[in-house]
Each structure stands twice: as structure tokens, then as C-alpha cells.
Amino acid sequence: MARFAANLSMMYTEHEFLDRFQVAAADGFTAVEFMFPYQWPAREIADRLHAAGLRQVLFNAPPGDYAAGERGTASLADRRDIFRDGIMRALEYAEVLDCPRLHVMAGVVPTPGDVHRMRAVYLENLAWAAGQAASAGRDLLIEPINPRDMPGYFLNHQAQAHAIVQEVGAANLKVQMDLYHCQIVEGDLETRLRTYLPTGRVGHIQIAGVPRRQEPDTGEVNYPYLFTVLDELAYDGWIGCEYRPRGATSAGLGWLRAWQAGTEDAGSREAAG
Numbered sequence: 295m296a297r298f299a300a301n302l303s304m305m306y307t308e309h310e311f312l313d314r315f316q317v318a319a320a321d322g323f324t325a326v327e328f329m330f331p332y333q334w335p336a337r338e339i340a341d342r343l344h345a346a347g348l349r350q351v352l353f354n355a356p357p358g359d360y361a362a363g364e365r366g367t368a369s370l371a372d373r374r375d376i377f378r379d380g381i382m383r384a385l386e387y388a389e390v391l392d393c394p395r396l397h398v399m400a401g402v403v404p405t406p407g408d409v410h411r412m413r414a415v416y417l418e419n420l421a422w423a424a425g426q427a428a429s430a431g432r433d434l435l436i437e438p439i440n441p442r443d444m445p446g447y448f449l450n451h452q453a454q455a456h457a458i459v460q461e462v463g464a465a466n467l468k469v470q471m472d473l474y475h476c477q478i479v480e481g482d483l484e485t486r487l488r489t490y491l492p493t494g495r496v497g498h499i500q501i502a503g504v505p506r507r508q509e510p511d512t513g514e515v516n517y518p519y520l521f522t523v524l525d526e527l528a529y530d531g532w533i534g535c536e537y538r539p540r541g542a543t544s545a546g547l548g549w550l551r552a553w554q555a556g557t558e559d560a561g562s563r564e565a566a567g
Contacts, residue, residue, distance in 0.1 A: 296521045296529075298533070298550060299325035299351050301500075301536040306543045319346035321544050322554075326535045328353035328477025330360070332383070337388035343391065350393040351532045352470075352498055355400055356380035357399045368423075368436075369416035369448045373401075385430045395433040395497055397470055398423060400448035412448060424464035435497050437470035437553045440478040443507075450479055450493050452486055459495050466495030472536065477504045477515055482521055491527045499529070502537035504516075509537055511549035518553060 298305055300306070306314035312334065326348050331339055343350055343363040358364030358376055367373035367380065385395050400416060403409060420434070427434045438455050439447045449455055455469045470489065473483055480486065480555040490496050503513035524533075539546045 296524060296553070297325070297532050298323065299327045299349075299532045299534045301327050301329075301534050303329040304536055304538050308542060311340065312357070315342040315346040315348055317544070319348055321547055322550070323348065325349040325351045325532055325534075327398070327536070329354045330357065331387055331391075332356060336387045339387075340390050341394075350391040352395050352397060352534060353384075353387070353391070353393060355384035356396045359403070363448060363527075364401065365444055366401040368419045369401045369403075369412040370397050371411065371415045374415070374419065377419055378422065381426055385426060385432065388432050389430065393432070393486075395435055395468075396427065397437055397498075400436065402444070402446040403448055403526060405446075409448075413458075416448065417458065420458070420462050420467060421464065424462060424467045428464065428466045433466045433468055433497050434464075435468050435470040437472055438475055438479065439472070440475040442478060443475070452476060452480065452490060456490060456493070456495055469495050470498045470500065471496050472502075473501040473515065473517075473520065474500065474502035474504055474507060474536070483515065483520060487520065487523055487527060491524075491529055496529075497532070498531055498534060500534040500536040502535075503549045507538050508540050509546045509549055512540075517549070521553065 300318040302311065302314045302318065306317050309317055315326065331353055358367040358373060367377040372497065389395060403412065424434050436449060436455050436458065438449050438451055441447060441450055459467050459469055476486055477483055501510045501517060503510050504515050505513060
């Protein structure tokens with residue numbers, strides 16, 4: 295059965311960040327993810343997690359100078375030291391938050407950019423980072439991101455990400471499969487799921503309505519159907535709700551309540567035989 299994690303960087307923004315944990319728990323979430331926690335002490339975040347009875351399932355390693363346009367440094371040769379320092383800082387947070395996985399952003403291709411050289415740097419940095427994460431008992435994730443939302447991002451396609459994971463060859467390096475980005479770049483989502491989930495290389499899934507990145511009950515993607523596909527494929531990971539609510543977050547959770555009610559009804563019918 296699908297398990298959903300609230301993304302506290304995009305959801306519940308009507309509340310201060312540290313207050314979002316309790317509100318998410320009150321709405322029935324049992325897990326959360328977010329992007330960059332480094333503005334707050336890890337222990338303070340952990341206290342909010344524990345008080346709300348939530349699990350932290352994902353966050354991002356530092357992306358470099360985000361305000362200046364950096365979207366990760368893993369593929370940038372002149373930012374190798376920044377990347378490695380960021381990985382060590384992220385692992386410190388992961389230890390305090392008891393978070394099993396970290397998303398590592400690749401970076402934007404400069405103009406002009408040597409993509410072949412960047413790929414070599416990316417592979418080298420990911421291999422190093424995966425080794426550090428393995429020693430700490432964590433998984434690393436890389437995510438294809440659509441070029442409309444993030445122009446110039448190094449990693450756009452599922453096949454590209456899976457090829458990199460295979461080439462690095464680290465058991466704890468996996469793909470973060472965001473179905474919003476995948477629909478915009480590639481489409482054919484059921485086929486993508488059936489192709490990649492059986493490989494064991496998908497470590498996390500995220501969702502949002504397409505094209506506006508709002509609740510998953512809007513737009514062109516039939517998420518209830520895809521949730522049944524995930525159940526059929528025995529996906530037992532988390533589904534991150536990385537979307538921007540149309541209005542108040544709690545008011546827009548009808549999609550979640552409908553899905554939960556439907557699965558509960560199905561379970562009751564199955565039990566009744």
C-alpha cells in the first residue's frame with residue numbers, strides 16, 4: 295500500500311517551518327521530507343520530528359550557492375571541495391535526524407559547458423560520496439529534473455540516471471523518481487515504472503500534479519491508477535508529496551483521504567472474503 299510523506303518545503307508554507315511537523319502529523323502523515331534543513335540546528339528539527347511522531351525519510355545535501363543559481367555541485371570540477379564538505383555536513387544531519395537517504399543535486403551545465411568532463415566529475419564525486427554514505431548506513435539518490443523548471447540541469451532523463459547508477463556500481467546509490475518531472479520530460483509513466491522499479495535502483499518516488507505542480511488530483515496524470523501499479527509492483531518505499539498546494543494545505547488533502555478510504559474499503563472487502 296502506498297505510503298506518503300509530506301514535503302515540508304512545499305507543503306504547509308502557511309506555517310513557520312518548524313511548526314509544519316505537528317500540522318502534517320495532525321493531517322495523518324507519518325513521515326516527512328524537505329529540501330535544505332541547514333538554516334536550523336539538526337537537534338531542533340529532530341525534537342520537532344519526535345514530538346510529532348514523524349519519520350524523516352529524505353532531504354537534500356547542500357546545493358552550493360542556491361541564491362546565485364547553483365543547483366548542486368556534484369558535476370562541477372571547480373566545486374569539488376564544496377561538494378565534499380556538503381556531503382559530510384548532510385551526513386551529520388542525517389545521523390541526528392535518523393534519515394536513511396539523501397538527495398544529491400548534480401548542478402547546472404554552464405554555457406559553454408563540457409558535458410563529457412562534467413559527467414566524469416559527477417561519477418567520481420558520486421562514487422566518493424556513496425562510500426562516505428555507506429559507512430554511515432545511508433543511501434544517496436540522484437534525480438532527473440525537467441529543464442522547464444530547472445533550465446540547464448545536468449540530469450533530465452530516467453535512462454541517463456540509471457546508467458550513471460549502474461556505472462558507479464555502489465549498492466547505496468539509487469534514483470529518485472519524481473513522476474512530475476518524468477511526465478514533463480518523457481511521459482509514459484506506467485511503462486517507466488514497470489521498467490525501472492524491478493531493477494531495485496529506484497530508492498524514492500515523488501508526485502505532483504502536471505503541469506502546475508499542485509495537488510496530484512489535478513492535471514493530466516491519473517495518480518490513483520499509478521498507485522495501483524506501484525502496489526502491483528510491490529513498491530514498499532515512500533512517496534514524497536512534493537507539490538505546491540492551491541490554497542491551504544490541509545484543505546487540499548481530499549485526494550489523500552479518498553485514496554486512504556478506498557484502500558481501507560478494499561481491505562475490508564478482502565477480509566470479509
